[in-house]
Amino acid sequence: MQIGLVGLPLTGKTTFFNLLTGAAEETGLSGKREVYTGTAAVPDERIDFLARIYRPKKIFYAQIQFKDIPGVHRGDGAGTTSRLLEEVRAADALVQVVRAFKEDMVDTAVGEPDPYSELTDFGVDLALADMVAVENRLNRLQGTRKPPKDALAQASVLQRVLNALENGQRLKEIELTDQERSLLADQNFLTEKPLIIVVNLDEEYWTAGDFPGRAKILAYGTEHQIPVMEICARIELEINQLPAEDRVEFMKDLHLNEPGINRLARAAYSLLGLISFFTIGADEVRAWTIRQGTEARKAAGKVHSDMERGFIRAEVFHWDDLKSTGSAAAAREKGLFRLEGKEYVVRDGDIINFRFNV
Numbered sequence: 001m002q003i004g005l006v007g008l009p010l011t012g013k014t015t016f017f018n019l020l021t022g023a024a025e026e027t028g029l030s031g032k033r034e035v036y037t038g039t040a041a042v043p044d045e046r047i048d049f050l051a052r053i054y055r056p057k058k059i060f061y062a063q064i065q066f067k068d069i070p071g072v073h074r075g076d077g078a079g080t081t082s083r084l085l086e087e088v089r090a091a092d093a094l095v096q097v098v099r100a101f102k103e104d105m106v107d108t109a110v111g112e113p114d115p116y117s118e119l120t121d122f123g124v125d126l127a128l129a130d131m132v133a134v135e136n137r138l139n140r141l142q143g144t145r146k147p148p149k150d151a152l153a154q155a156s157v158l159q160r161v162l163n164a165l166e167n168g169q170r171l172k173e174i175e176l177t178d179q180e181r182s183l184l185a186d187q188n189f190l191t192e193k194p195l196i197i198v199v200n201l202d203e204e205y206w207t208a209g210d211f212p213g214r215a216k217i218l219a220y221g222t223e224h225q226i227p228v229m230e231i232c233a234r235i236e237l238e239i240n241q242l243p244a245e246d247r248v249e250f251m252k253d254l255h256l257n258e259p260g261i262n263r264l265a266r267a268a269y270s271l272l273g274l275i276s277f278f279t280i281g282a283d284e285v286r287a288w289t290i291r292q293g294t295e296a297r298k299a300a301g302k303v304h305s306d307m308e309r310g311f312i313r314a315e316v317f318h319w320d321d322l323k324s325t326g327s328a329a330a331a332r333e334k335g336l337f338r339l340e341g342k343e344y345v346v347r348d349g350d351i352i353n354f355r356f357n358v
């Protein structure tokens with residue numbers, strides 16, 4: 001599963017990509033405008049807490065994959081444009097970076113920042129790509145000599161989707177029955193992908209808690225149910241360069257509890273519908289990634305295929321209970337341990353010991 005960093009050129013995508021993944025790709029006008037992929041740890045205070053209690057030899061955070069997709073420049077040819085669009089299409093979720101910072105070099109290259117227009121223009125670009133895909137399918141349906149049995153039903157749902165897209169709805173927002181959805185088939189629509197908007201703010205705007213177009217952007221987010229995050233890449237870079245012991249003080253001055261990049265990694269993780277369960281021990285404390293709704297036996301398979309094959313029971317207690325009681329022993333005494341069967345739906349924050357036999 002991959003999260004695409006997308007948006008117009010020079011908004012700070014590669015800057016965020018570097019911060020998230022520890023890469024050092026070139027940014028700005030000398031950026032190579034290639035697609036980069038990388039892995040980011042998902043910072044998790046629950047893992048930190050478990051590590052303090054169990055003092056394991058190793059700790060493992062959950063991880064996610066990011067893909068940095070350069071923006072389409074005005075002078076780009078059709079080939080580049082469609083190649084970049086295919087990269088966006090291949091992502092499972094999108095983080096759109098919007099520019100709300102002023103920088104002479106960037107202003108000269110692409111104009112003054114206008115975050116709201118940027119946000120909506122990009123939305124229109126995605127919608128247009130979906131409209132083209134729908135129209136192509138409609139044309140194919142009408143042009144074929146041997147139409148499928150459900151051709152009429154397909155055409156009717158495609159037409160509805162087309163109208164809705166033309167009216168500014170995202171595919172995600174169109175109400176469709178399961179049957180209608182299956183008629184749409186596996187189109188991989190761009191406006192159906194889970195999306196987060198990241199506004200990349202100037203330091204002054206950050207300090208002021210405001211930027212031009214903020215109210216409109218927040219309203220847009222509410223209307224379309226898209227989370228909006230405000231992050232200042234400049235500040236994030238500074239935090240990143242500070243020695244660990246100076247970071248807390250620096251962030252406190254800026255009223256930050258933690259780096260914005262950490263919040264972004266977590267938001268992207270849940271955007272993909274992913275949750276973590278934990279295993280603990282003297283050797284390692286580790287977060288394991290599953291999709292929401294995964295059953296215990298399947299989750300066991302993440303740890304080891306033998307555990308799935310020979311699954312007997314999952315011994316489960318929740319991180320919240322560990323936090324409130326202070327130790328596993330205390331949680332056990334309070335009866336907060338449970339033995340769950342293979343169909344138990346694992347919750348985010350479950351601490352699990354799998355019993356198995358092979």
Ligand SMILES: Nc1nc2c(ncn2[C@@H]2O[C@H](COP(=O)(O)OP(=O)(O)OP(=O)(O)O)[C@@H](O)[C@H]2O)c(=O)[nH]1
Binds near residue numbers: 007015033070232234
């Ligand atoms: N002042 C200021 N400059 C920033 C900020 N974030 C990024 N920049 C600068 O803006 C320029 C563009 O950043 P990139 O990360 O390369 O932008 P991009 O979105 O990857 O650009 P493309 O790959 O061309 O689409 C770089 O020179 C950055 O240093 C910020 O928060 N404040």
Ligand SMILES: [Mg+2]
Binds near residue numbers: 013071
């Ligand atoms: Mg870039």
